[in-house]
Amino acid sequence: MELNKIRNLSDAELKTEADKAAEQLFRLNFQRSLGNNEGVKKLKVLKQDIARMKTIARERQLGVRGAATVEVSAEPAKKTAKKATKKAAKKD
Template identity: 40%
Template sequence: MQAYEIRELKDDEIARRLDEAYEELWGLRFKHSTNQLVDVTQIKRVRKDIARLKTVQREREIWAEYDAQQEQ
């Protein structure tokens, strides 16, 4: 998932996808530890997706704080 796609999502959708990504990462790590994971690059992809989701989430928090300060 690309950052521009994430920015189009609502806050609750980002939170839901972040939870799903953490669950997927846990499953992939479990499969990797039991030697059942064939494509280990999936772990890297999910980690990057989590980073993108958290980045956009933090951007929105910062903008909300900035807007609140401007209103005062």
């Protein structure tokens, strides 16, 4: 599943999709253990999808998306401004 599609899901839909993917992953692992190697390529894709869904759910829980990028980009500017004023004070 694409990242944009995952981001557009509601919290309930996200949980439902993650549960479905986890169940598919379980079934494929079980089939693989029995010697059926047909869905081996799909294992990696399912693991990545589950990880993406969990990451987005955690971002929503923490409220990280959007605020962190603005905050992080603003911090280095403050530090460089402080360093510049300290250097100017030392030169005088």
